[in-house]
Amino acid sequence: MFSLDTKAMYYPVSDRRIVAGEGVYLRDAEGNSFIDCASATFNLSLGYSHPAVVAAIQEQAEKLIHTTSSFQSEPVVRLASRLVELAPKKLTKAHLKVASGSSANEGAIKMAQRATGRRDVVTLFRSHVGQSTMLASLSGNAFRKEPLGHVYPGGLHVPDPYCLRCFYRQSYPDCGLLCVDRIEQFLEFASSGSVAAILIEPIAGNGGNIIPPNGYFQRLRQLCDAHDIKLLVDEVQTGIGRTGRMFACEHFGIEPDAMSLAKGLGGSGAQVAAILASDELAGLPADHHSFTYGANSLACAAALATLDVIDDPDFLAHVRAVGARILDRLGELKNRCPCILDVRGVGLMIGIEIARRDGSPDPQLTNILAKRAMDHALFLRTSRYGHGNVLKIRPPLILTDVEAELICDRLDDLLRSVTA
Ligand SMILES: Cc1ncc(COP(=O)(O)O)c(C=O)c1O
Structure with missing residues (x-):
């Protein structure tokens, strides 16, 4: 009944x-x-x-729910500025024409591919970075790929910093962060030789709340710099206060080239997402990554109200x-x-x-x-x-x-x- x-x-x-x-x-x-x-x-x-999100949505709904993202709309432009103010210094541009964590991650990858002229993307074994065909393939676990059999040709999976069940059977700190050092060999022997980016969650969310050990992200940054690989941070779950900082990057001292946001940005469920990118990654032509429901005025108003509470x-x-x-x-x-x-x-x-x-x-x-x-x-x-x-x-x-x-x-x- x-x-x-x-x-x-x-x-x-x-x-x-x-x-x-x-x-x-x-x-x-x-x-x-x-x-x-x-x-x-x-x-x-x-x-x-x-209540703050409900009020912002009600007020915005009476003015403007949506218009094409080629015009200015106050909540959209204000959200871009606010996110850039909050983000790590290097991230100077906010791309809002995305409407989900998957489309934000995919956009960040395209930006890195365009900036480097290279293709492959490195992800971790237990990562979950989205469900588009590309991102289901780049996510770690085989169970989501197996029924469809799609594998993105430029994906390279490497062991994650899951110290409790270390792939290399080492113990931290005696391991000397072998899990990062060994990525060198994956690049050399398992990639196509054309690696554009590493896409990583600061804490693997759906993979089991895996928290990398101290020094992991600093070493990863060094590895990225040595190979001119872009470090893309997926803060879809960890961002917007979830870890007690606005971004988990702040806990770990991560210096990303781009950051993806979605989920918590909507406060009480508004569909809003963002890619924050460095100057170097700016420049992807607008029509190469643009979704109808991105840059939505109603959702951006909800995001601004959310940030007012959390920041x-x-x-x-x-x-x-x-x-x-x-x-x-x-x-x-x-x-x-x-x-x-x-x-x-x-x-x-x-x-x-x-x-x-x-x-x-x-x-x-x-x-x-x-x-x-x-x-x-x-x-x-x-x-x-x-x-x-x-x-x-x-x-x-x-x-x-x-x-x-x-x-x-x-x-x-x-x-x-x-x-x-
Ligand atoms: C870390 C992470 N990245 C990306 C995504 C994909 O986000 P969406 O479902 O909004 O496409 C998820 C979804 O669970 C996620 O947890």
């Missing part, structure tokens, strides 16, 4: 019908409410229907503090629950790695935990681009201390009930 007739839907959807969302809470047609630990698709940085030192400090609080509680849980191998995170980008007693990944148990979480009033998602054994804790950034404790209490109950 609560479910709709979904037979015309191309893809399967859950029987659960969502009727409302407010703050960090989702409510279904049966009146149940859940804390959304995935911020929908990791994009609701300000949660459901944040506040107190707001960002709260994200760091509330994230640290959750990590502390998860650390205690780890000491009690043998199925938790690791908890790791920066700000509100947190992962819980679930494993068997021998340390091998346990995606079955992870999926059971994610499914049963609904019985404990939590919505959780897992890391399918990795081994599928990491529960992702990425609630909206407006999470209060009380809600953070509630998440941890519910996770505690969930683990007790499933592993009893």
Whole structure:
């Protein structure tokens, strides 16, 4: 009675019908409410229907929803300036004619290809950088490519800095960052000899919340400079306050040649994305990367309202503090629950790695935990681009201390009930 007739839907959807969302809470047609630990698709940085975003959308809708991106429109031009002000110094131009993380990443790649005259793109094993044919191919895990069999001819996958399960069976720091050094050999022996860019997430989001060790990005920058390869940073998940800084680049001291933004930029779900590029990467002709719903006035107004909330030192400090609080509680849980191998995170980008007693990944148990979480009033998602054994804790950034404790209490109950 609560479910709709979904037979015309191309893809399967859950029987659960969502009727409302407010703050960090989702409510279904049966009146149940859940804390959304995935911020929908990791994009609701300000949660459901944040009043500032709603007001900005209402006001802008009455003036101008959309016009062709060849004209000036106030929210679009203001958003470009605001993003460039916030970005690492080298990034001086904002390209807004994109409407998703995938189209932002693909545009950044085209910019690097045009600037260098070269083709190949290096990505990491567990990366998830988008779902266009090119980006599904460049993403790490084979499961998304296998049914279609498309492989972008200029893709080069290299092992990631996943110290817990190091590809090279080394330990940090004794490894001397072998995972970066070995990329030299991939360039020499596995590439086409024409490498334009490395595209990397500061923290692999869907790959399992993998946080690179200290020094990783500095070494990667040196490698890029030595080969004149452009360093493209995918901040689609990590950007706009998710890690307690406006951009994760700030935590790691990354100096990118371009940065892709999407998801959290829309605050409560407005469809807006951006490529921030250095002068050197500017110059891609406008009609070589331009999407109808990019540079949308309504979405840019929502993004400006979002930045007004997040670009506040107190707001960002709260994200760091509330994230640290959750990590502390998860650390205690780890000491009690043998199925938790690791908890790791920066700000509100947190992962819980679930494993068997021998340390091998346990995606079955992870999926059971994610499914049963609904019985404990939590919505959780897992890391399918990795081994599928990491529960992702990425609630909206407006999470209060009380809600953070509630998440941890519910996770505690969930683990007790499933592993009893
Ligand atoms: C890190 C990262 N990059 C790119 C994308 C693709 O973004 P979109 O789905 O908006 O195309 C995603 C989506 O999950 C992502 O997590």
